Every structure is written in C-alpha cells, then in structure tokens.
Amino acid sequence: GAVVSQHPSRVICKSGTSVKIECRSLDFQATTMFWYRQFPKQSLMLMATSNEGSKATYEQGVEKDKFLINHASLTLSTLTVTSAHPEDSSFYICSSAGGWVGAAETQYFGPGTRLLVL
Amino acid sequence: KQEVTQIPAALSVPEGENLVLNCSFTDSAIYNLQWFRQDPGKGLTSLLLIQSSQREQTSGRLNASLDKSSGRSTLYIAASQPGDSATYLCAVSGNTPLVFGKGTRLSVIA
Numbered sequence: 001g002a003v004v005s006q007h008p009s010r011v012i013c014k015s016g017t018s019v020k021i022e023c024r025s026l027d028f029q030a031t032t033m034f035w036y037r038q039f040p041k042q043s044l045m046l047m048a049t050s051n052e053g054s055k056a057t058y059e060q061g062v063e064k065d066k067f068l069i070n071h072a073s074l075t076l077s078t079l080t081v082t083s084a085h086p087e088d089s090s091f092y093i094c095s096s097a098g099g100w101v102g103a104a105e106t107q108y109f110g111p112g113t114r115l116l117v118l
Numbered sequence: 119k120q121e122v123t124q125i126p127a128a129l130s131v132p133e134g135e136n137l138v139l140n141c142s143f144t145d146s147a148i149y150n151l152q153w154f155r156q157d158p159g160k161g162l163t164s165l166l167l168i169q170s171s172q173r174e175q176t177s178g179r180l181n182a183s184l185d186k187s188s189g190r191s192t193l194y195i196a197a198s199q200p201g202d203s204a205t206y207l208c209a210v211s212g213n214t215p216l217v218f219g220k221g222t223r224l225s226v227i228a
Binding site for chain 2: 006034041042043044045046049091093106107109110111112114
C-alpha cells in the first residue's frame with residue numbers, strides 16, 4: 001500500500017501558540033486528504049476533507065479559523081492548530097486517497113501526531 | 119447520519135483462543151467496510167476491506183464477514199497470539215468518508 005508520513009510525530013507546546021502538522025503522501029498523488037482527531041479511548045472523528053488546490057471542507061463543529069488546512073500540492077497537506085489550548089490536545093491523523101472517497105477508494109493513513117498543549 | 123458501534127469495548131483472552139469482534143452500522147447504504155488495527159499511540163493499519171457486494175474477506179488468521187442488510191460485520195481471529203493485542207477499529211464508507219467505531223481493545227494473555 002501507499003506510504004503516508006506525518007511530521008512531527010509528537011509535539012508539546014504552550015497554550016496560545018500555533019502548531020503546524022505536515023502530512024505527506026510519499027509514493028502516490030493524493031487528490032484528497034483527510035484530517036482526523038482522536039481523543040483517548042475514542043474513535044477517529046473526521047475534522048475536514050481537503051482537495052488539492054481548493055479550500056477544505058470542514059465537518060460540523062470544527063472551527064475552520066482554528067484548524068487551518070492547506071493542500072497546496074498532490075503530496076502535501078498541512079494542518080495548523082492556531083492559538084492552541086489544552087482542550088486541543090489530541091492525536092491527529094491524516095489519510096490520503098487518490099480520488100474522491102465514497103466508493104471503493106482506499107484511504108492510506110499516516111502514523112499520527114500527538115499534540116499536547118500545556 | 120451513519121453510526122458505527124463496536125462490541126465489546128474491551129476483551130481479554132488467553133493465547134490460542136479463537137475470538138470474534140462485532141461491528142454494527144445504522145445505514146446499510148455503504149460502499150465498503152474496513153477493519154483496522156491500531157497499536158497504542160500509533161496510526162492505523164488496514165487489515166481487511168470488504169466491498170458492499172462481498173460477504174467476507176480472509177487474510178491469514180483473520181476473517182471478516184459482512185451482512186449489509188442487517189448492518190453487521192464480524193472480525194474473526196483464529197488462534198490468537200499476544201502480538202494480536204491492539205485496538206481493532208471498524209469503519210464504513212458510504213456517501214461520506216469513513217465513519218469509525220470506537221474500537222475493541224484486545225488483550226491476548228500469554
């Protein structure tokens with residue numbers, strides 16, 4: 001399967017700072033990338049869907065001004081958590097797909113980024 | 119709105135035992151169903167993907183079944199090993215991207 005990387009794998013920051021997480025599709029062109037958030041012992045919750053070259057589509061309840069997503073190329077999407085607060089501490093996972101996912105398209109998941117906001 | 123439920127939430131079994139994990143979903147209009155494995159603090163590893171037209175998929179000691187009409191899937195693990203200890207997530211794909219269950223935390227005791 002395709003390889004997706006995330007950087008950093010772990011980040012600790014002070015409350016009020018911004019944190020950028022990168023998601024890279026290493027061996028295929030990802031037309032669509034997804035960002036998920038997972039709280040301890042909870043399921044993955046989709047935050048937003050991004051298509052290369054266009055604005056991300058955010059799920060209900062996710063603040064687009066707080067979670068900035070940029071998908072400028074077919075191999076890179078970034079998630080910036082602006083003015084992070086302790087309640088934003090979570091495990092963030094991205095996934096990549098070669099096209100619109102709703103049919104048989106497989107999503108390839110990154111290893112995740114653990115964010116801890118002090 | 120699609121909802122995915124996994125039962126049990128946690129399971130502990132002795133090594134060598136066969137076991138079944140359950141997944142149910144509320145909207146049967148799905149394209150496919152996937153089972154993933156997640157180790158603590160790690161990302162997801164895809165185990166099996168069942169298309170909506172299929173009844174089951176097998177990979178090694180794993181067998182996943184799908185009953186789309188009743189909104190159910192099971193993951194059968196044969197001859198469990200301590201290395202199988204992880205959280206197993208079920209996810210369905212329909213008109214929206216993947217919707218995940220909360221997972222079943224499996225512990226296989228040596």
